[in-house]
Amino acid sequence: MEVALHEASNAVVTNGHKRESDREKVRYRTVQKQETELVQTFSRLPQKDPVDVAFENVTYTASLGFRKGKKEILHGIHGRFPPGKLIAIMGPSGAGKSTLLDVLSGYRISGIGGTVYANGVERNLNAFRRLSCYITQDDRLQELLTVWENMMIVADLKLGTRVPTREKEAIIREILETLGLEDTNNTLAGRLSGGQKKRLSIALELIDNPVVMFLDEPTTGLDSSSCSQCVRLLRELARQGRTIVCTIHQPSASLFQLFDLVYVLSEGNCIYQGSAENLIPFLDAVNLSCPQYHNPADFVIELACGEYGIDKIERMVKETDNGRKHQWFDKPEFLPSLSKLKDVTLTYMRIIVNISVGLLFGVLYWQAGNHGGKVLDNYNLIFSVLMHHMMSPMMLMILTFPNELSVLTKEHFNRWYSLKMYYASLTVMDIPLSVFCCILFSVIMYLMTGQPLEWNRFTMFTALSLLTVFVAQSFGLMMGAVFNVVNGTFMGPCLSVPMMMFAGFGVTLRDLPIYLRWGSYISYLRYGLEGMVGAIYGLDRPVLFCPEDDYCHYKYPEKILAEIAMTGDQFWNDIIALFIILFFLRTLSFVLLRCKLLAVR
C-alpha cells in the first residue's frame, strides 16, 4: 500500500515536472522563434568571421602625474567574451568598468599588462580595430544633420568610393530599418530622443559591420522602456554572431535577464563571470545567498561595494579565480577552445558679427580714411581691424575645437578617417566662409570709413586681412589642441598680448630695444599692420584732403609712414612672412593633435 502511494505520488510529481518541463520547452521555442524572426543579418554588408575575445592577467596602471606615482586600477584579471553573446561588465562606480573596456577595445595602449586574445591568438591591435568599434557614453553625433545625412557621411567615410552610392543607400536603408529608425530619416539628429540617438550611434558604427562592439554605458540617461529596447537591439545584433560588450551600472532585474553573460568587477578584480541565470546559484555556492525578492544585480553590486564586508569580495574573487574560471557560463563545456559639420548658428553668428563690427567701425571712423586731419584715427582703425581679425577666429577655435576634439577622438579611433584627412578637411572647409566674412567686413568698413577707392589697395588690404584671419585661426587651433576650453580661453588672449606689443603699434619698430627686436619678427600682427598701413598710405598716395580752416599734421602720407617707422612698400614681404607663420602654426597644430590623440589612449 505504502509502495503504491509512493508510486502514485511520484507519478504526480513526475507529471508535474513533465508538464512544467513541457511548458518550459514551448516557452523556450517561442522565445527562440521570436528571436530568430527578429534576427536579420545585414545581407548587403560583407560577412566577417566571429571573434572570440579572451584576456589573461590584464592590469592597468595609471600614472597620477609628475612625482605623484602610479595607481594600479585593474589587478591581473582574466575573462572570456565569446561571439554571439551580449556581455555586461557590471560593478559599482570606480570599479574599473570603463578602464577594462578601454583596454579591451584597444583605446588605451599605455600602462597595460597582460594579454588580450582574439580567436585564441594574441590580438593584433590594427587588425582588431578593423573588426571592432567603440561607442562612447555620450552620443557624439552631428546634431545639425539629419539621420540620413549622418549615415551618408559615415558611409562615404567608411566605405569610400569603392562602394557605389546606390549600394550605400541600400545598406543605410537596411540598417535604419533593422534599428527601427526608418521613420526618422529626415529628422535632425539633435531632435532625436535619447533612445533614438543611441540607436543612431549604433547604426553609424554598423555601416562597416563590426563583429566586436564595445559600448560604454549605452543605457545611461534612457528611460526604462528605451533601456530595454536598446538592450534588446544589442541582443539581436549579438545573435547575428557579434561579440557585444557593454558596461552597465545597475540594471533592473528585467534588464539584467537580457544579458547572456555578466562580468562583475569590484575595485579592479573580477568577482563573477558567468551567465545572468547562474548568478544566484553562484552566490549560493559562496554562501552569500541573494535574499528573496531582491534583484540579484543589485545584490551583487552591494557585495562589490563592500557593503557586506571586504572578506566577501575576497571570497568571490577567489571563487572565480579573478575571472579565470568558466564554470558559471551557461554551457561551459561548449565554449570553443581557444586555438578576434559644422553648427549653422555659428556660421550665421560669424556673418552677423562681421557685418555689425564693420558697421560699428564705419560709424565710429566715418570717412576718416580720406581726411588729412584724421590720419591718427585711421591708424587706430587699422589696428582695431587687426584686433577684430585676430580675436574672433582665434576665440572661435579655442571655444569650439576642444568639443570637436572629443568627436575626433572617437571617430578617428573607430577608423572613420585618418587624422591627415580630417586635418585637410578642417583646413579647407572653413576657407569659403572666412573669405566671405572677410570680404563682407572689408567692403562695409572700407566704404564707410572712406578708404582710397582703388582696386589694388582694396585687394591688398583684404588679402592681408584674410591671411591674418587664417593665422589667428591656426593659433586658436593650436591652443584648442593643447588646452581645454577654460585654459585655452585664458592662454589664448594672454599669449596674444606680446603679439600686439611687438606689432609696432604702441612702440614703433624703430624704438623697440634691440634685444626685443626678435619679437617683431614672430608677431604676425606686425606683418598685418605693416602691410595694411602700406596698402592705405603707401604706393605714393597723393596728399590727403584737408579743409581750409583746419591744420592737418599728417596730410602728406609719407609723414605718417615716417612717424610710425614703416616704409609702405613691404606688401610682398609681409605676405610671405604671414604664409610662413601660417604654415608653421598649421604643421605644429597637426603634430600636437597627433600627440594628443595618442596621449588620450
Ligand SMILES: Nc1ncnc2c1ncn2[C@@H]1O[C@H](COP(=O)(O)OP(=O)(O)OP(=O)(O)O)[C@@H](O)[C@H]1O
Ligand atoms: N588615468 C587615470 N588616472 C588616475 N586614475 C584613474 C585613471 N583612469 C581611471 N582612474 C581611476 O580608476 C578607477 C576606475 O575608473 P573607471 O572609469 O574605469 O571606473 P568605472 O567602473 O567605469 O566607473 P563609473 O561607473 O563611475 O564610470 C577610478 O577610481 C578612477 O578614478
